[in-house]
Amino acid sequence: MDASTSPLDRYRIAAEPFYQPVDNEVSVFEAAWQHRLPVMLKGPTGCGKTRFVEHMAWKLGRPLVTVAAHEDMTAADLAGRFLLGPEGTMWQDGPLTLAVRHGGICYLDEIVEARQDTTVVIHPLTDARRVLPLEKRGELIHAHPDFQLVISYNPGYQSAVKDLKESTKQRFIALDFDYPEPVLEAGIVAREAGTDTELAGLLVTIAGCTRRLRGQGLDEGASTRMLIHTGRLVAGGVPLEMAVRAGIILPITDDADVRETLGAAISACLP
Amino acid sequence: MTLPTASLPTLNLAAPAPSAATPFGDELRRQMHGRALLRASFEETWQALRRRYEPAALEPWATGVLELAKVNAGPGCLLAFWRASVTLGRRLPPDALGAAGLGAAGLAAANVCRAAGAPAALAVIEAFERIAERLDAEAQRRWWTMMTATAQGAPDEIALFAGHMPTLLARGSLAEVEAFATAGRRAAGRDRARRRAFFALEDPLSRRLLARMGAGPGFAELEVGLRRLLAALWGDRPGFPPSLQPLPVPEIGDAPRRANIAGPVIRLPEVFSGVTGAASHALYRAASAHAGAHLAYGGPRFTLGKVKPVQMACINLIEDARIETLAMARFPGLRRLWAPFHVTAPSAEPLAALLLARIARALFDPGYQDPDALIAKARALFAERSDRLDDPALSFDIGTRLANDLGQRRIRFDARGHVVEPAYRDDGLGLWDFGEENAERTEEVELAVDAARIERREEENAPQPPEAAPQPEPTGRARPAPADERGRIVARYPEWDAQAGLERADWTTLREVEPALGDPRTLARALERAGPLRARIARLVRAAKVGRAVRLKRQVEGHALDLDAAIEAAVSRRVGETPDERVFTASALRQRDLAVLVLLDTSESTRERLPDGASVLDIEKLAVAMLAEAMAGLGDEMALAAFASAGRDDVRYIHVKRFTERYSEDGAARLAGLQSGLSTRLGAALRHAGEEIAGVRAFRKLILVLTDGEPSDIDVDRPSDLVADARRVVLGLRARGIDTFGVTLDPGGVGSGAAIFGTTNTMPVRRIDDLPMRLSELYFRLARR
Numbered sequence A: 001m002d003a004s005t006s007p008l009d010r011y012r013i014a015a016e017p018f019y020q021p022v023d024n025e026v027s028v029f030e031a032a033w034q035h036r037l038p039v040m041l042k043g044p045t046g047c048g049k050t051r052f053v054e055h056m057a058w059k060l061g062r063p064l065v066t067v068a069a070h071e072d073m074t075a076a077d078l079a080g081r082f083l084l085g086p087e088g089t090m091w092q093d094g095p096l097t098l099a100v101r102h103g104g105i106c107y108l109d110e111i112v113e114a115r116q117d118t119t120v121v122i123h124p125l126t127d128a129r130r131v132l133p134l135e136k137r138g139e140l141i142h143a144h145p146d147f148q149l150v151i152s153y154n155p156g157y158q159s160a161v162k163d164l165k166e167s168t169k170q171r172f173i174a175l176d177f178d179y180p181e182p183v184l185e186a187g188i189v190a191r192e193a194g195t196d197t198e199l200a201g202l203l204v205t206i207a208g209c210t211r212r213l214r215g216q217g218l219d220e221g222a223s224t225r226m227l228i229h230t231g232r233l234v235a236g237g238v239p240l241e242m243a244v245r246a247g248i249i250l251p252i253t254d255d256a257d258v259r260e261t262l263g264a265a266i267s268a269c270l271p
Numbered sequence B: 001m002t003l004p005t006a007s008l009p010t011l012n013l014a015a016p017a018p019s020a021a022t023p024f025g026d027e028l029r030r031q032m033h034g035r036a037l038l039r040a041s042f043e044e045t046w047q048a049l050r051r052r053y054e055p056a057a058l059e060p061w062a063t064g065v066l067e068l069a070k071v072n073a074g075p076g077c078l079l080a081f082w083r084a085s086v087t088l089g090r091r092l093p094p095d096a097l098g099a100a101g102l103g104a105a106g107l108a109a110a111n112v113c114r115a116a117g118a119p120a121a122l123a124v125i126e127a128f129e130r131i132a133e134r135l136d137a138e139a140q141r142r143w144w145t146m147m148t149a150t151a152q153g154a155p156d157e158i159a160l161f162a163g164h165m166p167t168l169l170a171r172g173s174l175a176e177v178e179a180f181a182t183a184g185r186r187a188a189g190r191d192r193a194r195r196r197a198f199f200a201l202e203d204p205l206s207r208r209l210l211a212r213m214g215a216g217p218g219f220a221e222l223e224v225g226l227r228r229l230l231a232a233l234w235g236d237r238p239g240f241p242p243s244l245q246p247l248p249v250p251e252i253g254d255a256p257r258r259a260n261i262a263g264p265v266i267r268l269p270e271v272f273s274g275v276t277g278a279a280s281h282a283l284y285r286a287a288s289a290h291a292g293a294h295l296a297y298g299g300p301r302f303t304l305g306k307v308k309p310v311q312m313a314c315i316n317l318i319e320d321a322r323i324e325t326l327a328m329a330r331f332p333g334l335r336r337l338w339a340p341f342h343v344t345a346p347s348a349e350p351l352a353a354l355l356l357a358r359i360a361r362a363l364f365d366p367g368y369q370d371p372d373a374l375i376a377k378a379r380a381l382f383a384e385r386s387d388r389l390d391d392p393a394l395s396f397d398i399g400t401r402l403a404n405d406l407g408q409r410r411i412r413f414d415a416r417g418h419v420v421e422p423a424y425r426d427d428g429l430g431l432w433d434f435g436e437e438n439a440e441r442t443e444e445v446e447l448a449v450d451a452a453r454i455e456r457r458e459e460e461n462a463p464q465p466p467e468a469a470p471q472p473e474p475t476g477r478a479r480p481a482p483a484d485e486r487g488r489i490v491a492r493y494p495e496w497d498a499q500a501g502l503e504r505a506d507w508t509t510l511r512e513v514e515p516a517l518g519d520p521r522t523l524a525r526a527l528e529r530a531g532p533l534r535a536r537i538a539r540l541v542r543a544a545k546v547g548r549a550v551r552l553k554r555q556v557e558g559h560a561l562d563l564d565a566a567i568e569a570a571v572s573r574r575v576g577e578t579p580d581e582r583v584f585t586a587s588a589l590r591q592r593d594l595a596v597l598v599l600l601d602t603s604e605s606t607r608e609r610l611p612d613g614a615s616v617l618d619i620e621k622l623a624v625a626m627l628a629e630a631m632a633g634l635g636d637e638m639a640l641a642a643f644a645s646a647g648r649d650d651v652r653y654i655h656v657k658r659f660t661e662r663y664s665e666d667g668a669a670r671l672a673g674l675q676s677g678l679s680t681r682l683g684a685a686l687r688h689a690g691e692e693i694a695g696v697r698a699f700r701k702l703i704l705v706l707t708d709g710e711p712s713d714i715d716v717d718r719p720s721d722l723v724a725d726a727r728r729v730v731l732g733l734r735a736r737g738i739d740t741f742g743v744t745l746d747p748g749g750v751g752s753g754a755a756i757f758g759t760t761n762t763m764p765v766r767r768i769d770d771l772p773m774r775l776s777e778l779y780f781r782l783a784r785r
């Protein structure tokens, strides 16, 4: 395929996105890519799922089409629809169709947010058939050999109402993401926020306190993303305690008692 | 607060007409001059007071004395009152106690005499003389109010209570003593022996309350936060967060209590005596973190073997230093938490306890200087092993060696009286395995005996407030009893006593009352009249049905274009077909899984009439009827209940509509039949409502309470206690996944709604006429979440 004319060109990632491997996720993903197997990234918010896909897309030299799923998303939002033009109707490919046709990685972020009847459009794409039927157009697209589907999914949010269908789940290779080991995470925070490793380490210790409160007053612990934001505040000159308050304590809970306890635990972390 | 009621003495008609200026003073002098026994003392008192006060200013005082004479308080009381008047008048500045204050005291003492007799009044007057200096004028008035109330509630015990007054007020604030008196009257009820024991400070409850005075916030208030703190610090370790339990406070005069670790349980004193406010908070945190560090970094328990008490104490000390050092390596800020408690300093006194505290400080605080060789040795030994701090055996080794040195110096160690310092540290008993087979040996170790004492006391005190008979059934389970006119007893529920800081088991009795049937047509007519409102609610019902994001495509009307349908329609038109006009999207109700219980307060305050003649209860009924219609329209699970109370033994609960039945004519008749009356013991009713809704299977459970937001009951002096109790129930229900919302009829906007339900879960209704609309709106808002 002539890359210079592909409509996916604007989805190409030019520079290497920094990604710190945590486990063997890179090699597993590469193996899945070899066979174009669909991949599901599971893990809490802000732990590097999006960054990982970007990195892999860059590494494999494929364009990356990202779709953030939401409740109102319909199959047409993924596959495409007719638009009215001066000359009559014209078809416009949806993001999924683009990737299928021209061979890119399609990343469906937070797939559980979409309704189940939307999610089923990916079924024929993610089994041996690798096809996408566009009923409206009466077209059956055979996926480009370089097409791959990646979805992400945060098991923490899932409730009885929001979960993936069994038949959807079982089509994917799954990679489990979590916040990396403290040393690795500190390295990531230091690099992304531009702080020294000592401060980054401290932020990671603090994050540990919040993560242990999951289910004990907090729904989720502080994410790597939160630590990076807080680190940036400090690097920008905000005093540490103030930054921790603004970057972690206040966003993470509205409960005054929990905030107070969190304050005490965080104070125990600070030198 | 008002003065105890006492009418002015009626004057003896036979007496000479008093002069206009000082009628009571004149009358008093006339009467006293007629009593040989009292004449001289009276004159002396009168002269002394006259030197301080103008005759006119002495009028209230004279009134008080006349009243005392009138209730036959007897010469003893009068003499005591006069003596108190002179000494206090001399000792206190007039703004703290003037002649008017003395007069008020006399009137109040007369009331005590009326309620409990002359000896009681004498005791109270004498107590007043001893404590008046501690109280300002306003506090003195409160004190007399408390004494009068206690004299009425506990006439045989008021003298005992008065006798202990100096002790009580030395320990606690007036407010705490007031709470103590109330708790005593309440807890003992009609049980005279119990009441006597309570006010004699011999009852376990009164000892506990006394020990808690002048301390707090305590375990009950801080527990949740402490548990979270431990989870935040070490929650990833096995056994975390540990269970936290309260230790009953030691009685007055006993050694202060320390935290105690028992296996996976951390036990903390109910309060740390004499520690209040932020300091108490800090001490609890320090103690929890220390105990948590033991659980996180401790090894298996040491075997007691032949270890002597002094060795044990030293080993504990080193183990404390070891686990704290490890904890601070990970959480350096813990040093800030613990440091303020290490305050001991070098001293020449050869006391083991002091030396131990100094070693503790030396191992904690590198900057601490102490010339004693033992301190240097402890530091050196500990430093030697600093690379192997993971090994608890080092505590055993170093501790044993230090104990030997203490022994060689012939420093006596008082095992029985030993209290671990600093105060945040645990008693160390949890580190030891006393061994079953070693029972005899265990008894030799006095510390162990101490431990046993803790267990025993807890058995006496902890499991239940003593007044509660042991209940085989779990709390709140129905224990059917024959119905009387007040209804069938179906459950007993605990109640939170905010003043005592404890939960009283089986404190309230809940009765289910057969509903009276009213005329459903009155309600139907009211609904008719409220036509426009009803239409609005009907619209809300429709909105709720579409409020959930299930998209309906190809609708005739809707909030957005259905793009695909629109395009198809456009295509059809171009090719000359008749286009399908259904080109909109709408949303429809996603499957709802909601159960709602509406709890209706029918207490006396709902009898109030509005200008149009309807009572508050009428509007409540209308509001509920509308809501019931709406809910039936949505197919939500729904129940209606009403409550009122007449004391803790009589909390009434009426099922207007149960979850299991349909809302029909019958339900409407029962709703129409509700009558206003009695009081509002909200907590008990909420507990029962919670039981009712807990049995329903639903994803989301709501209790909507319709109340004036002011819990009260005939046997409760301080409504704030019932507010605190209701708050506790609301929190408990939330923990069980049941949300409680208050719609409070609160025209003034001053009610306790927010204090009970929380600000976001309260909807104060200022205009009662708005109630039906607001109630339904609230429901729809909640149902959408």
Ligand SMILES: Nc1ncnc2c1ncn2[C@@H]1O[C@H](COP(=O)(O)OP(=O)(O)OP(=O)(O)O)[C@@H](O)[C@H]1O
Residues within 6 Å of the ligand: A018, A019, A020, A021, A022, A043, A044, A045, A046, A047, A048, A049, A050, A051, A052, A109, A154, A180, A188, A192, A224, A225, A228
């Ligand atoms: N392993 C990693 N290597 C490099 N950066 C990382 C890594 N993990 C997290 N980050 C940083 O954390 C930030 C948040 O990660 P990312 O946006 O990928 O989270 P996510 O898992 O996709 O979260 P969400 O589920 O909320 O979308 C990234 O911008 C990146 O800076």
Ligand SMILES: [Mg+2]
Residues within 6 Å of the ligand: A046, A049, A050, A051, A109
């Ligand atoms: Mg992401």
